[in-house]
Amino acid sequence: MKNPCPGLWLADIQEQTKHLTSLTNNLITLSRMEEERTRLQMIDFPFSDVVEETVKSFQALARTQNKTFETSIQPMISLYGDEKSLTQLVSILLDNAMKYSTPEGEISLRLEKAGNNVKLSVYNTADSINREQLPHLFDRFYRTDKSRSSRTGGYGLGLSIAAAVVNTHKGKITATTQDEHSLLITVTLPLKTQER
Template identity: 60%
Template sequence: MIRKLRIKLILASMLSLLLVLTIILGVVGVLNHRKIVQDADSILALLQENDGNFPLDERMGNDLFSIEKHLRNNHRFSPELPYESRYFSVFLTETGDVISVNTGKIAAVDTTTAINYAHTVLRTGLLKGFVDDYRYTTYTVGNEIHIIFLDYGREMTSFRSFLFTSMGVSVVGLMAVLFLLIFLSGRIVKPFSENYEKQKRFITDAGHELKTPLTIIDADAEVLEMDIGENEWLRDIQTQTKRLAQLTNSLILLSRMEEQPRTEKIEFPISDLVEETVETFQALAKTRNKNLSANIQPMLSMSGDEKAVRQLITILLDNAIKYANDGGRIEITLKKQKNIIYLSAFNTVESISKENIMHLFDRFYRVDQSRNSQTGGYGLGLSIASAIVNAHKGKITASTEDEKSLLITAAFPV
């Protein structure tokens, strides 16, 4: 149990950290990409205003002061921008025929490549977007379609490099946190582990200490019965003493099963074991007006503690008979699928909610507290069943489809 607690603590911490890092990297990545796109679109807007060129032309008379003022006032870019940017443009007719191509401001793209990019943009039907690492904008002038491409490869490479570096650093950080959690989780759960061990020792020790006085009380009641004859008060003492002894034995058994000791496991025929146990409960089911049937796949064997598995079957049958409704149906199923043996107990009930299902394996939990005196027991049976299944590295589950039936399934890996 402590080992499972450590694993859950590590998994919860790692998943939380992974989620936080993913959100942070996602937000930073989206904001960076958005900033890159906004800057590229601002440059393209400037080029669009001048029909594919920066405002460094005869209209401005090559006045550097006018250029700087224009760029800073309208787009807040450096006056070096026209000399740093690489761009090209393609003008087309509405039918896609090429009117002109301007690749004078870029060396990596020739006329043919520029035309191919333009036709690719036309097929997408988008006004803005990326083709490779070229950001483009499309607009119409009269009957012409003008497409301007801006080389943003350097910025996109930097963005991708930042993204991959961040992911790499995050992975290294996650691994570092994982090693720290593996090292520190033992110390974190140590107080709980110590308290849990003390609780188990207390239950075991107290159980053994209670056995002696309970035995003496029962023996004294028998002696008094021989002296004064049968008496309702003596019968009540004997009944309650037996119940208390059963409760003590159940608590001791549950404590031992949760320790999952390394007992010697042997191969035994579980099909025969289930069949024999079902036969012993047939008479009890009939006297309580319950219909008990079994669907057992023959010749199945498993390796484990035969005595504990027999007790598991007994608990499942006893629970089904106790809580099945009058005239209800009970079915025990044993089958093997792939490398897993499934042992199931199905029974109809008057009513059971899905909220009850969640707590069936809790200690001392009773679905209907008003029936305690009728059914007996202490709400420990399914807790013991769960401990037995866990000791065999299996898994036990409970479910209901219509809230009028209960299915408990134990799965054992072969």
């Protein structure tokens, strides 16, 4: 019996190392976000521009996967917050929508002012959404479909990091479904936090 090619072993080890590094980085990010002593770099910044820029790479990815990706981004929305973590929030929500949308499915992002808040909504079609699972989507390590999540490379940390980012900015995040074949994640953030 021949030994498998050492090159394949090396490639497998490198891939596993990459996954473990990603998992470790996500856990560190989550633990930092959940620490009450976390010092965020709170500044006024053009959130509309950040969302617009973040969307670009996902639009290209959607095209390669034959997915429809629509956006409605209200211009000139400024936000007081940590630009780095809020950029990560947008990336997490879009990454989640891309990974779990149906083949050739639909994804949409909407950003708008709503009173004294900013509302960010990310929608995607899905094979099946169980309404009972919705409250758990933001739990650490929670995955709705274990086998599918392992194929997509997820660890069940993305949405829990998103929730931690929203919480540190005194906002709200919810997940809803109208028909059990789509998912809508809505983030509401105050334009100005109480404590500056």
